[in-house]
Amino acid sequence: MGEPVRQALVAVIGGATCSHQEADWAHQVGRLLAERGVGIVCGGRGGVMAAVCRGAVEAGGMSVGILPGESTAEANPWVRIALPTGLGEARNALVVRCGLGVIAIGGGYGTLSEIALALKAGKRVAGLGTWDIDGVRHVETPQEAVTYVLGEVESGTLLDGN
């Protein structure tokens, strides 16, 4: 076959309702990741989650939704792989563990719990207009967020001074 089997995933987190700005950022993040062959994993519902799934799917990429309830009916229409966990908010721990890194966009307390769990698990977390928590790399654009979590070389300089 030649192609690698395993799909790389980045977790994208944010509110089930969101601003236009946040939805636009999320949509771009989904598309930028898809263009690099990287899929997204999220909570599978509305707002930021729907926008990032739509961005991924429109660019031919993968979207995984780890749902809180027991039915796929709560998934947004752009989730390709819908996983109804029935775990409620405990599923937040799964969302962040399933990504190579995490991009947080806006968000409330649910997003804050995911940021904390991601940092505890040692994941890179990029933030666009989200909680100001020590350890989060705050960025201005979807491109910077993607660059940071993927550890890509930016403008000829290695990230983190390495």
Added chain:
Amino acid sequence: MGEPVRQALVAVIGGATCSHQEADWAHQVGRLLAERGVGIVCGGRGGVMAAVCRGAVEAGGMSVGILPGESTAEANPWVRIALPTGLGEARNALVVRCGLGVIAIGGGYGTLSEIALALKAGKRVAGLGTWDIDGVRHVETPQEAVTYVLGEVESGTLLDGN
């Protein structure tokens, strides 16, 4: 776009070690489902889980592995979407909830717990050489297992007399 976004999934369960017969059944189940555009979701490890993932991937299908530990390193090489839950055996409840129906192949106590959870959730369960539990449809071939869980019409007769 035209194509539906959502990937249909069937859960395939069985032991992390298995007989040649069981591996062969699992491999065929993965392939048969892939040929119908249906992916598989499983526990992501060895034995029956590895065989069904290989069958799916070789036929161009989707394979999702819901892993008990915190790392994707324990996934078999044919898992496309590897989800490290960190939930231990509690992840069994997720595996069966994520399928439209369940195919059980051989298996020990872990598989028995999944059969029970699937029946409790009202899912169709087809069994190939597995636990003799009331509610499981015991079949002789991978083809019959697939036909049963997908509720397909068989030889001109509708399943379950409907």
Added chain:
Amino acid sequence: MGEPVRQALVAVIGGATCSHQEADWAHQVGRLLAERGVGIVCGGRGGVMAAVCRGAVEAGGMSVGILPGESTAEANPWVRIALPTGLGEARNALVVRCGLGVIAIGGGYGTLSEIALALKAGKRVAGLGTWDIDGVRHVETPQEAVTYVLGEVESGTLLDGN
């Protein structure tokens, strides 16, 4: 203080609805364990779960209910420690893990999943009128069930021929 701090617990599993016989067995199991200073852990709801909690509490013992939902309102009135997990059926894995051993009384598919998870975890499982699964010690009385899971010496003979 003198007294040991840690409360020994045995898991008692069975249906949320049950027969008079099953309720009577469960009630006796709760009492017998309490008389030995052993508490019970269960799913916290009705039927067998309510009867065993009542038996425990009436004899001055401890009862822990690991609930599927997010509210303590679903606990039966004899649960001393009510733990709303929000995990749905995935909480079954927790119930059996929290006991030194397991006593199964009657029960449907939920109970079967717990028997399987207990045997997988290497716990002793005594059964009163429950699923006929290899590894379960089928007994006739609550006394025998308690004796078996606690590994007590019975009539001068050691259990299991040791």
Added chain:
Amino acid sequence: MGEPVRQALVAVIGGATCSHQEADWAHQVGRLLAERGVGIVCGGRGGVMAAVCRGAVEAGGMSVGILPGESTAEANPWVRIALPTGLGEARNALVVRCGLGVIAIGGGYGTLSEIALALKAGKRVAGLGTWDIDGVRHVETPQEAVTYVLGEVESGTLLDGN
């Protein structure tokens, strides 16, 4: 019997390692709650968790430890009810859900995730030297923390101006 069966519980969260100040606060919180007949629920390990359990038990109160691993061996010696969940960090969601309210003492990212989950679930959260998150009531003493989460009347004035 007369006495109510159900044990009221408050969740106490904080790091598995902590300062002397934090341990002292936690110890006092455990004792103050026990004196009101309220037990504590925590993650069951060291640091703040051990100190609050010791405070509770020394005053004759209840301590529940919801452990991340599969064995009670990781519980601190002052946990009365030790519940090995095997859920890893996903157990954080359970700890906060099991309390009427939450008291956070110091802590790192794990504690932050619990604060966020508690606020999302609509619980009162009192903080002693912990993360500065909107919605947390920051207090100076264990007494104030207990007063706040229990919603007690303080100096003749109702809390929150009601």
